[in-house]
Amino acid sequence: MDNLFNALNNFFLIALPYIALFVFVIGSIWRYRSNGFKFSSLSSQFLEGRQLFWGSVPFHMGILFLFFGHLIAFLIPSGVLAWNAHPARLIVLEVTAFIFAIALLIGLVNLLYRRITNPRIAIVTSKMDYAIIVLLLVQVFNGIWVAYNFRWGSSWFSSVLSPYLWSIFALQPDTSAVASLPWVVKSHIVAAYLIVLLIPFSRLVHFLVPPIDYIWRPYQRVIWYWNKKEIRKAHTPWSLKRPKNN
Amino acid sequence: MDVRSQISMVFHLDKCIGCHTCSVACKNIWTDRKGVEYQWWNNVETKPGTGYPTKWEDQDIYKGGWEKNNGTINLKGAGKKKGLLNIFHNPHLPVIDDYYEPFTYKYLDLIESPEMDDQPTARPVSLITGKPIDIKMGPNWDDDLSGTPDFARKDPNLQDLSPAEQEAMFQLERMAFFYLPRICNHCLNPACVASCPSGAIYKRGEDGIVLINQQVCRAWRMCVTACPYKKSYYNWHTGKSEKCILCYPRLEAGHAPACMHSCVGRIRYLGVVLYDADQIENAASADESKVVDSQLDMLLDPFDPKVIQAAKENGVPDSTIKAAQQSPTYKFVKEWGLALPLHPEFRTLPMLFYVPPLLPVMASLGKQNTSQAEKMDPIAKVWNDDWLYDTSTEDLWGTIDQARFPLKYMANLFAAGDEEKVKIVLKKLMAVRIHRRNVTVGDIAPEKVEAALKGADLEAEVAEEIYKLTSLAKFDQRFVIPPAHREQALEMLEFTGDTKGSTGFGFKEKPERGL
Incomplete structure (x- = not known):
């Protein structure tokens, strides 16, 4: 039994994150480029x-x-812990996060309801859309459950989960602290990996291409087949590339 | 001076018969695919009317175009702040019902129906859901329905007209209308380009055509809101926006755009104009009373040696400069001052121009002839045309001033409300007619003709030229575009037939929806 438990732990907490990250990175790049x-x-x-x-x-x-x-919390756990050092600040953080989680849950339920009931939206809904929305729903519900029943998650995430996640990225996975967490928390971790895994195969890819550069780019865009000034210089004919616009 | 060239179209509205051949030619080539059934890159509207999408000109609803605040211009419903804040839900996005739900009929039911007591019918079904629908709207639903309460009276251009003027327009026996064909304006200050968060929309430097890169579009759908002409459309199937491409693959090969080539009334003229790109910002942010003038001032004289030199320095090919010198657009817009931009007050500097229609203006004398109107049979409403269509030249410009089609309405469409601008054009059009009447029939006193030409600020030779290009012009005179240079247009090397039914010419795959 212990062996099975260990094997499952190793698979879901060590193998799965690497598979998920590999598929996510390679898959997203491949999909973007191809x-x-x-x-x-x-x-x-x-x-x-x-x-x-x-x-x-x-x-x-x-x-x-x-x-x-x-x-x-993953990147700067010490910062979160320092913030949480004062109980009032901890409660402000936790309550705010909880409210956002509830908003997220309400939003997801509305989105799912809309996809199912509106015949026009049902037409443009793929199986993957349903899969993602259900997975997210499970994940959010799970997260809210954890946040409510295992209090002050921002603190124990920083002290327990962050070192584990760092160990994954450091290629020296250490599950000792995580393995003993309740199964609800572990399922939250596993579902997160599944979501990351599915990103390249779903509409979630759009979060990889947020239009950030819109903030600083000039409003108008004019594209020339060739740089009209450069093309006239003697040294450019062999080095000038056609702008990538199509 | 930053001289660039722009391909620009003129529509002679007096010649448009509203046959929709342009729309159908465009549809058959570009929008006969799933997701774009509702898109009419070229559509023809009856004016007065609400148009497509319904009341598109009313920017209180759609928030398109630019607005001027404190000397600078900003996008009305999109832009960096509004666009990014509303990216999860765009409050001003029109939905498909503002256009119409695309439909077809179950024609097979007519053939496969079993024998019954009643005739079988072909029920309409939605092209989105495939379910039976009641058709509530179509792309030209208000065709020829001037005067109707649901359509003509809701025309946003009527808002500045007094109730009495509006009533006069819609009296059945005086009612008039004309057709307004619309494609993308390929603006110099395009709101769609400025609103696109992912930078997918761009203006081609060489010919000014505004295009959407289908690979970069991410369905943030701000262009649909930002375009005041509602000529950027959202493809609900592929999740990409699409718009009129001015048939650039045809243009590059030296062919006219499909809408123009198929035009039965030969109302369209396509030519190159040279403009000064340094003036774009000033022209777009000019005072409302000056938007038309400052836009037309940007267009440069292609015969001016300084302009030619600056154009050459900017890499404009000689063939393009030559085309600009023979451009019918330049003649109509600048040389003769006959064509005006559509809704210049949206400040996008649209590069299509319209010759306002004279016919609904000419066709009435208004209140002056009440004595003759009284001769009408009150019940049968039968009258002879003598009083209604007065073609005498007794009072030279009287018909314009007392038009049953108020000048204010035309001015709202083509001159940001400036009636004088429209009046000048109409006077010229009328003077050309009077001149031609004198030439062909000769029943007008020479002094009268002289006075007409003088009043319209035209020489007889110019009037003759206008007449020739308006009425007699062959295809080569209406379409003066140099084919693309091979070194500029690598697309020419690709066989376009391969991509029929797909989304464009940059890549060859079926436009399937993403995962």
């Missing part, structure tokens, strides 16, 4: 706009806050 046409957020607002507001906005707000919350 098939840019299928890189899209696949917005369905054009077919239905009102219900979407109550799904998409709370969902995105919630998931962005929680994603960056987890990321910060």
Whole structure:
């Protein structure tokens, strides 16, 4: 029994993260380079706009806050612990995160309901869309459960999970602390790996291409087949490349 | 001076018969695919009317174009702040019902129906869900329906007209309308380009065609909101926006765009204009009273040696400069001052120009002739044309001033509300007619003709030229575009037939929806 337990632990907590990360990185790059046409957020607002507001906005707000919350706790655990040193600040953080989690849950439920009930949206929904939405729903529900029943997650995440995640990235996986966590928490970790694994095969790829450069790029864009000034210089004909616009 | 060339079209609205051949030619080539059934890159609207999508001109609803605040211009419904804040849900995005739900009919039911007491019918089904629908809207649903309460009276261009003027427009026996064909304006200050968060939309430097890179578009859908003409469309199947490409694969090969080539009334003229790109910002942010003038001031004289030199320094090919010198667009817009941009107040500097229609203006004398109107049979409403279509030249410009089609309406469409601008054009059009009447029939006093030409600021020779290009022009005079240079257009090396039914010419795969 212990052997089976260890094997499962090793698979889900050591093998799976490497598989997931490998597939995520290679798969995303491959998909971006080989098939840019299928890189899209696949917005369905054009077919239905009102219900979407109550799904998409709370969902995105919630998931962005929680994603960056987890990321910060992973990257700078000491900072989170220092913040949590004062109980009032800990409670502010936990309550805020909890509210965002509830928003995320409400958003997801609305999105799923909209996809199922609106015939136009059902037409543009793939099996992968359902798979992702259900997986996220399970993950969020699980997370809320953990946050409620195993209090002050921001603190124990920083002290228990961050070292484990660092050990993964350091290629020296150490599951000693994580292996003894309750199965609900472990399933949250496993589901997270599954989500990462599925990113290149789903519409989630759109979070890899946020339009950040829009903030600083000039409003107007003019593209020339050739640089009209460069083409006239003697040394350029062999080195000038056609702009990548198509 | 940063001289660039732009391919620019002129529509002579007096010649448009509203046959929709352009729309169908365009549809058959570019939008006969899933997800774009509802898109009409070229559509023809009846004016006054609400258009497609419904009331597209009303930017209080759609928030398209630029608005001027404190001297600078900003996108009305998109832009860096608004666009990124609303990226999860764009509050101003039109939905498909603002256009129409695409449909087909179950034609096979007519053939395969078992024998019954009743005739079988072909029920309409949605092209999105495949389920039976009640058709509520189509791309030209208000065709020829001027005067109707649901369509013509809801035209956003009527807002500045007094209730009395509006009523006068829609009295059944005085009612008039004209057709307005619309494609992408390939603007110099395109709101769609500025609104695209992923930078997928760009203007081609060589010919000014505005295109959407299908590989980079991520369906942030801000261009649909930002374009005040609603000419950037969202493909609901592939999750990419698409728009009129001015048939660039045809243009590069020296062929006219499909809409132009198929035009039955020969209303379209396509030519090159040279413009000064340094003036774009100033022209786009000019005062509302000056938007038309400052836009037209950007267009440069292709015969001016300084312009030619600057153009050459900028890499504009000689063939393009030559085309600009023979450009019918330049003649209509600058030389003769006959064509005006559509809704210049949106500040996108649209590069299509319209010759406003004279016919609905000419066709009435308004209140002056009440004595004759009284002769009408009140019940049968039968009248002879003598009083209605007065073609006498007794009072030279009286018909323009007392038009049953208020100038204000035309001015709202083509001159940001400036009636004088439209009036100048209409006077010229009328003077050309009077001149030609004198030449062909000769029943007008020479002084009258002289006065007409003088009043419209035209020479007889120029009037003759206008007449020739308007009425007699052969295809080569209406379409003056140099084919692309091979060194500039590598796309020419690809066989375009390979990509029929797919999304473009840069890559060859079926436009399937992403995972």
